[in-house]
Amino acid sequence: xxxxxxxxxxxxxxxxxxxxxxxxxxxxxxxxxxxxxxxxxxxxxxxxxxxxxxxxxxxxxxxxxxxxxxxxxxxxxxxxxxxxxxxxxxxxxxxxxxxxxxxxxxxxxxxxxxxxxxxxxxxxxxxxxxxxxxxxxxxxxxxxxxxxxxxxxxxxxxxxxxxxxxxxxxxxxxxxxxxxxxxxxx
Numbered sequence: 001x002x003x004x005x006x007x008x009x010x011x012x013x014x015x016x017x018x019x020x021x022x023x024x025x026x027x028x029x030x031x032x033x034x035x036x037x038x039x040x041x042x043x044x045x046x047x048x049x050x051x052x053x054x055x056x057x058x059x060x061x062x063x064x065x066x067x068x069x070x071x072x073x074x075x076x077x078x079x080x081x082x083x084x085x086x087x088x089x090x091x092x093x094x095x096x097x098x099x100x101x102x103x104x105x106x107x108x109x110x111x112x113x114x115x116x117x118x119x120x121x122x123x124x125x126x127x128x129x130x131x132x133x134x135x136x137x138x139x140x141x142x143x144x145x146x147x148x149x150x151x152x153x154x155x156x157x158x159x160x161x162x163x164x165x166x167x168x169x170x171x172x173x174x175x176x177x178x179x180x181x182x183x184x185x186x
Contacts, residue, residue: 002157009150010068016143017065023058027051046125053123053133060140064147092155099148106141109134 027050034047066072079087113134123130 002154002159005150005153009146012143013065013068013147016061016063016140020058020062020065023054023061027054027058030054049123049125053128053130057133057136057140060137061143063140064143067144067147068150088155088158092152095148095151095155099145099152102141102145102148106138106145109141110138113138 030044030047030050034044037043079090082090113131116134117129117131120129121131122128
């Protein structure tokens with residue numbers, strides 16, 4: 001069961017990352033074209049608006065895959081000395097709280113986007129109905145919640161001896177993935 005959960009979550013997270021990659025490529029292309037057109041005396045007028053909207057969406061959609069790969073900075077001052085069982089329970093509480101927070105934020109963002117959409121809000125320069133982009137960012141937050149919930153399920157099921165897996169990961173010169181490593185490799 002947990003293998004299917006991890007695989008489904010990995011596909012969803014990778015899809016979000018793929019969309020982020022496409023947005024990043026488009027953002028680089030837009031910036032490059034703007035430089036070329038600016039040198040020719042005809043800058044692209046909505047570059048800043050498009051860059052801001054694409055950047056926000058890019059970040060939101062990349063959060064889940066970054067969490068899945070343990071790419072975020074982790075600060076561990078107190079729990080490293082705790083027994084593995086206590087670390088696992090604290091980790092489970094932590095990721096559950098993170099999932100709940102992301103769900104609440106996603107619901108609030110979707111609610112705000114709906115309000116702005118009904119009001120007919122559009123962006124300044126291009127007059128784009130940007131609340132639709134807010135819905136896409138909401139999807140990114142929900143993907144992050146799914147990633148947190150997957151970690152929660154794995155920790156509750158007893159996967160992830162945190163210190164042992166972290167040490168083994170460092171010895172193999174690959175990123176530390178202390179919750180899923182023993183499940184994904186099997």
